[in-house]
Amino acid sequence: MIFRIIKKEELEKLFELLASGSRVIGPVETGHDRNSDPIYEFSEVSNFSEIRLDHTMTKLPAKKYFLPYKEDLAAFHMKGRDWDKSVDYHCDSPSVFFGLHACDINAFNRLDKVLLGSSYPMPYYAAKRKNMFIVGVDCVPGPYCFCRSMGADTALQGFDLFVTDLGKTYFIEILSDTAFNFLKRIKTSEPVEADHVRYMDIVSKKNMKFEAHVDTTDLTKILDMEFQSDIWKYWGDKCLACGTCANVCPTCYCYSVEETVSLDLQSAKKTRQLYSCNIIDFAEVSGGHNFRPERQTRLKYRYYHKHRGFVEAYEDSLCVGCGRCGEACLADITVPKVISSVRGGAV
Amino acid sequence: MAAARSFLGVPVYKPRVAFFELSSCEGCQLQLLNNEDTLPDFLSLVEVVNFREAMTGGTDDYEIAFVEGSVTRGDEIERLREVRGKAKTLVALGSCACFGGVNQLKNRFDPDWVKKEVYGDRQVESERAKPLEDIVTVDLRILGCPINKKEVEGIMVNLAIGKEIKTPKYPVCMECKANGNTCLFDLGEPCLGPITRAGCNSCCPNGRAGCWGCRGPAEDGNLAQMTVIMERYGFSKETIIDRLECFGGFSDYASQLRTIKLKNSS
Ligand code: SF4
Ligand code: SF4
Ligand code: SF4
Numbered sequence: 001m002i003f004r005i006i007k008k009e010e011l012e013k014l015f016e017l018l019a020s021g022s023r024v025i026g027p028v029e030t031g032h033d034r035n036s037d038p039i040y041e042f043s044e045v046s047n048f049s050e051i052r053l054d055h056t057m058t059k060l061p062a063k064k065y066f067l068p069y070k071e072d073l074a075a076f077h078m079k080g081r082d083w084d085k086s087v088d089y090h091c092d093s094p095s096v097f098f099g100l101h102a103c104d105i106n107a108f109n110r111l112d113k114v115l116l117g118s119s120y121p122m123p124y125y126a127a128k129r130k131n132m133f134i135v136g137v138d139c140v141p142g143p144y145c146f147c148r149s150m151g152a153d154t155a156l157q158g159f160d161l162f163v164t165d166l167g168k169t170y171f172i173e174i175l176s177d178t179a180f181n182f183l184k185r186i187k188t189s190e191p192v193e194a195d196h197v198r199y200m201d202i203v204s205k206k207n208m209k210f211e212a213h214v215d216t217t218d219l220t221k222i223l224d225m226e227f228q229s230d231i232w233k234y235w236g237d238k239c240l241a242c243g244t245c246a247n248v249c250p251t252c253y254c255y256s257v258e259e260t261v262s263l264d265l266q267s268a269k270k271t272r273q274l275y276s277c278n279i280i281d282f283a284e285v286s287g288g289h290n291f292r293p294e295r296q297t298r299l300k301y302r303y304y305h306k307h308r309g310f311v312e313a314y315e316d317s318l319c320v321g322c323g324r325c326g327e328a329c330l331a332d333i334t335v336p337k338v339i340s341s342v343r344g345g346a347v
Numbered sequence: 348m349a350a351a352r353s354f355l356g357v358p359v360y361k362p363r364v365a366f367f368e369l370s371s372c373e374g375c376q377l378q379l380l381n382n383e384d385t386l387p388d389f390l391s392l393v394e395v396v397n398f399r400e401a402m403t404g405g406t407d408d409y410e411i412a413f414v415e416g417s418v419t420r421g422d423e424i425e426r427l428r429e430v431r432g433k434a435k436t437l438v439a440l441g442s443c444a445c446f447g448g449v450n451q452l453k454n455r456f457d458p459d460w461v462k463k464e465v466y467g468d469r470q471v472e473s474e475r476a477k478p479l480e481d482i483v484t485v486d487l488r489i490l491g492c493p494i495n496k497k498e499v500e501g502i503m504v505n506l507a508i509g510k511e512i513k514t515p516k517y518p519v520c521m522e523c524k525a526n527g528n529t530c531l532f533d534l535g536e537p538c539l540g541p542i543t544r545a546g547c548n549s550c551c552p553n554g555r556a557g558c559w560g561c562r563g564p565a566e567d568g569n570l571a572q573m574t575v576i577m578e579r580y581g582f583s584k585e586t587i588i589d590r591l592e593c594f595g596g597f598s599d600y601a602s603q604l605r606t607i608k609l610k611n612s613s
């Protein structure tokens with residue numbers, strides 16, 4: 001890793017350079033909630049001043065830009081007795097993600113394992129993922145964040161450069177050639193010992209601010225042992241089976257595919273729609289049999305996929321501890337509460 | 348009307364369809380005539396033989412009958428039975444036909460008082476508003492107040508090419524999140540999205556208005572938990588019941604709720 005220091009005003013210059021050739025997606029403030037706290041979301045930005053580098057967790061991840069909720073996979077159009085096929089990966093231009101927290105960068109790294117690294121990579125994801133430039137930004141943990149428990153509080157790979165606010169200057173970690181070349185075009189300096197000290201100080205202060213924790217020690221085994229636990233019924237009774245937890249999750253990738261024929265009967269398309277394992281018909285198969293008709297078995301499945309199955313397959317959890325699902329769940333079902341109840345055998 | 352259609356070289360089934368209304372605002376039928384862009388294609392998939400709102404005359408020789416509205420009078424019961432007898436397939440069109448709709452709101456009041464409020468001293472027949480299902484067998488339900496034309500277009504295509512007709516089993520929240528909306532509960536407003544069947548593309552939350560459940564319950568909707576959540580967010584029992592009762596899809600649960608004491612109730 002190469003480190004640099006830049007003056008604060010240089011970051012806007014970097015933004016301008018990046019924005020001149022690509023669309024930029026960054027965290028913006030869209031309003032206030034009922035407690036007057038700001039609401040942030042990822043959106044396309046044209047101006048540096050729109051970006052809120054100090055944002056707390058956005059309600060939704062930047063998912064619509066890399067795993068759209070709905071995406072047409074393929075279509076055909078009849079032309080007399082002939083026909084045309086069209087397949088589009090929906091990636092017309094490179095995208096710059098300006099201001100991703102470490103958890104969201106790690107979400108990419110974990111998605112990559114299954115969507116790029118498996119026997120059948122998903123080209124729709126790959127096209128977008130390979131055309132990204134990622135600028136990470138440091139953050140202050142909020143009440144729902146537990147990324148540190150999930151080993152996702154620092155990003156070691158999967159980004160181009162990472163910005164940490166040292167107060168008067170920015171500390172820049174450079175990971176890619178592209179980032180290195182861009183930084184040549186703005187004013188940077190070598191960090192001195194005092195910068196390193198300041199950086200370490202910020203990191204250790206951040207570590208002390210986490211309020212939410214998940215104990216992952218031996219979790220895969222404990223989940224196996226607690227498969228029949230009554231605790232799942234407790235959470236299943238609360239669950240609305242609304243799918244919100246998967247929809248706000250930066251790493252949930254499940255989908256369904258629907259085929260539709262156009263009203264003039266001249267064309268048809270296959271559309272992928274992101275789905276959620278908590279939804280009633282997630283495990284319904286042809287012929288109508290549903291393998292998981294009860295809410296509790298579906299909710300349990302969510303935890304087993306994220307914290308057991310994925311870990312066994314990829315040596316990492318499919319949860320980065322961003323806390324979004326717990327914050328968004330109207331039934332107040334959060335990962336730290338569920339895991340601790342499973343470990344303790346009681347709520 | 349356009350010529351018979353084919354799909355992948357195979358001629359498609361072109362059913363003779365008729366549209367009828369009972370007690371309703373006729374808004375659902377009007378929806379069908381909206382969207383002029385696609386209307387010719389839409390009409391080429393079916394042979395409309397009876398549609399009072401769109402044509403004069405009409406015959407009784409139909410295969411599919413779309414019936415809008417709820418049942419509130421004796422003559423409507425007779426008419427509905429007659430339509431059922433003639434149609435191979437009977438489709439309940441819109442929330443009134445499916446659940447009683449807005450009309451059934453009157454069911455919670457004293458019927459004599461309701462009549463007096465609306466009609467004064469005129470003598471009219473107007474009974475409890477009932478969904479079609481209370482009188483006859485319904486083969487297909489098209490939900491919504493009003494119905495969503497796009498959804499009906501999809502249904503018509505599937506009828507023509509013989510593909511299964513599906514409505515989402517999941518709740519409105521799925522569409523709402525896909526549309527990137529901020530949850531109305533975060534903004535301090537109630538919403539029935541978590542228990543209401545999707546298919547409207549989260550129409551109301553997209554416009555920053557909470558869902559009133561016009562499409563009726565999602566499958567496996569957790570009504571008890573929804574009530575707990577509404578209470579936790581500070582909404583009164585009356586607010587919760589008002590929403591649940593509005594279109595009739597949750598009427599059983601709503602009347603059950605009336606008998607339970609909630610924390611916020613006055
Ligand atoms: S856990 Fe919460 S967010 Fe997820 S489906 Fe259940 S109620 Fe919805
Ligand atoms: S499961 Fe929840 S906390 Fe974990 S990554 Fe997904 S949204 Fe974030
Ligand atoms: S199975 Fe459930 S938890 Fe796992 S990725 Fe799919 S939706 Fe997410």
Ligand code: SF4
Nearest residue numbers: 520523530531538540
């Ligand atoms: S606004 Fe309503 S539909 Fe949307 S997520 Fe919230 S509860 Fe669900």
Ligand code: SF4
Nearest residue numbers: 547551558559560561
């Ligand atoms: S959001 Fe609710 S009330 Fe609005 S159209 Fe959809 S189902 Fe009906």
